[in-house]
Amino acid sequence: MNLILRLVRVILAALLGRRRGLLDESVLEFRVWPHDLDLNLHMNNGRYLTIMDLGRTDVVIRSGLLGVSLRRRWMPALGGASVRFRRSLGPFERFRLRTRLLYWDEKWFYFEQIAETMDGRLACAALVKGVLRGPNGTVPSAEILDALGIAHGTRPVAPPAIAAWIAAEEDLHGRRAA
Numbered sequence: 001m002n003l004i005l006r007l008v009r010v011i012l013a014a015l016l017g018r019r020r021g022l023l024d025e026s027v028l029e030f031r032v033w034p035h036d037l038d039l040n041l042h043m044n045n046g047r048y049l050t051i052m053d054l055g056r057t058d059v060v061i062r063s064g065l066l067g068v069s070l071r072r073r074w075m076p077a078l079g080g081a082s083v084r085f086r087r088s089l090g091p092f093e094r095f096r097l098r099t100r101l102l103y104w105d106e107k108w109f110y111f112e113q114i115a116e117t118m119d120g121r122l123a124c125a126a127l128v129k130g131v132l133r134g135p136n137g138t139v140p141s142a143e144i145l146d147a148l149g150i151a152h153g154t155r156p157v158a159p160p161a162i163a164a165w166i167a168a169e170e171d172l173h174g175r176r177a178a
Contacts, residue, residue: 002035003050006030006051006054007054007057010028010054010057010058011057011061013058014057014058014061014062015061017062018062019062019063019064020059020062020063021063022059022063022065022101022148022150023100023101023154023156024062024063024100025098025099025100026055026058026059026062026097026098026099026100027096027097027098027099028054028055028058028096028097028099029094029095029096029097029118030051030094030095030096030097031092031093031094031095032089032090032091032092032093032094032095033091033092034091037091040088041090041091042088042089042090043088043089043090043123045083045085048083048085048115048124048126049081049083049126051097051115052097052099052113052115052126052128053078054097055097055098055099055111055113056076056099056111056113056128056130058099059099059100059101059111060076063148064148065144065147065148068144068147068148069132072134072139072147073134073135074132074133074134074139074144075132075133075134076130076131076132076133077130077131077132077133078128078129078130079108079129079130079131080128080129080169081126081127081128081129082126082127082128082165083124083125083126084124084125084126085123085124086122086123086124086125087117087121087122087123087124088123089115089117089123093117094117094118095115095116095117095118095123096115096116096117096118097113097114097115098112098113098114098116099111099112099113099114100112102127102156102158102159102162103155103156103157103158103159103162104141104145104155105141105158105166106140106141106142107131107138107140107141108129108130108131108141109129109130109131109141110127110128110129110158110162110165111127111128111129111130112125112126112127113125113126113127113128114126127161127162127165129165132144
């Protein structure tokens with residue numbers, strides 16, 4: 001299925017489906033199509049990231065953030081990803097994408113995204129971070145949470161992998177600034 005058709009399917013299902021909280025897991029099912037393949041005849045590594053965009057789109061729509069974003073002219077932007085490939089997905093293989101928001105700080109929202117076979121075997125795991133950008137720049141997470149009616153005190157504790165990623169980026173940034 002062409003990427004635009006996948007996007008339309010995800011948008012329609014999210015708009016017509018039940019609402020979810022911002023911290024609820026999104027689960028989407030896909031199939032590997034011939035245009036998803038690389039020269040090794042398995043799903044291309046870049047295609048995983050493209051499909052992961054669809055998982056975050058589902059979260060944004062079902063949580064109510066899409067309407068708020070459109071009214072305020074906020075646009076999502078990906079700020080980084082850490083990806084681990086574990087198992088190939090072959091032609092026409094069905095798979096599941098699990099997406100959930102793990103943590104946020106003053107600026108970034110951190111997601112875990114897992115692509116797995118239909119019998120639950122891990123194919124790819126990623127941590128991604130993103131922001132919303134408005135007409136005046138990056139929108140603080142507190143403003144986004146306020147717009148959704150979510151209390152600031154509900155922020156989850158950063159899982160060790162996210163805390164380590166934040167520390168590694170701070171270390172890298174500190175070295176580059178010197």
